[in-house]
Amino acid sequence: MRILVVEDDVLIAVSIRQLLQEAGYAVDVEHDAISGLRTFDIEPRDLVVLDLRLPGMAGGGIALCRAIRERSANIPVLMLTAIDSAAAKVTGLDAGADDYLTKPFHIDELLARVRALLRRAPTAIQPRLAVGALVLDPASRSVVHAGRVIALTAKEYAVLEYLMRHAGAVVSSSELIDHAWDSNYDGYSNVVQTYIRYLRRKLRSPGLPDPIRTHRGSGYSIDTDPS
Structure with a gap:
């Protein structure tokens, strides 16, 4: 399965990409909201992992999430952020995110959430x-x-x-x-x-x-x- 990661912190993006690739996923990475949306428009992925705060678009990750939702109601979105507050989580979920993970996060938790979102996706095929x-x-x-x-x-x-x-x-x-x-x-x-x-x-x-x-x-x- 193919995953799009949109994260402006290059080191974090590289780490996430390596982690997901080692787990068997094909991963494309962008570092700003406009590039992320452009890549998504070229070919929608099975899952999108995006940061809350992204350059390149007014509203950052929230605006990107809404734009993705306008294009697809089915592709799961996992939002990442360093802001650990209920208000930030509510904003992200209201924008269309399916799940929310606060930085710093454990790699096992990220992988578990990715697997869970892919299983819950409406287009997912039978688990076994x-x-x-x-x-x-x-x-x-x-x-x-x-x-x-x-x-x-x-x-x-x-x-x-x-x-x-x-x-x-x-x-x-x-x-x-x-x-x-x-x-x-x-x-x-x-x-x-x-x-x-x-x-x-x-x-x-x-x-x-x-x-x-x-x-x-x-x-x-x-x-x-x-x-």
């Missing part, structure tokens, strides 16, 4: 995904194949989750890059092929077909009936 012998649980970020627990890296998990959420459909490499890597990705072109190979190696089970199917020139799929 099961396709054939594959079972993926987003809440615990665990994967089981044919009764065997599979240890995946954050990127492997992100690629597999996207394929499973689109089971039966052919997903292109560019779609997977858009989902699992951020907009600044400029790495080698066969990165998706490489991660598909990693996944196949880990998911391989004697007597069972390869759960991932390659469609040459089109992409990859996980079929609902792999037999």
Whole structure:
């Protein structure tokens, strides 16, 4: 899933980005309200994390939150602020924020709130995904194949989750890059092929077909009936 972080403190923004990327999310970062809204307009994300006090727009994070709400009523917004007061929280929530986190915050709490917001989002798909012998649980970020627990890296998990959420459909490499890597990705072109190979190696089970199917020139799929 892709997350947009709008935070004017560069050090905090870098820390949040690294934390979320290590958790398997693709993250784009902007440092002012106008740039944040422009990035959101280009491609809405699955979640927006924004600071209350942002330069570039009258009203800062509150104005940005309202602008996002005008464009989408469904995408969850987590607001960050150093102002620990009931009035500030009420203002943020009234502007359309779904949750509120006061700085400084613990990294585990930030991740827990992100997971909770993504689960509660109206567009969210069922928490537990099961396709054939594959079972993926987003809440615990665990994967089981044919009764065997599979240890995946954050990127492997992100690629597999996207394929499973689109089971039966052919997903292109560019779609997977858009989902699992951020907009600044400029790495080698066969990165998706490489991660598909990693996944196949880990998911391989004697007597069972390869759960991932390659469609040459089109992409990859996980079929609902792999037999």
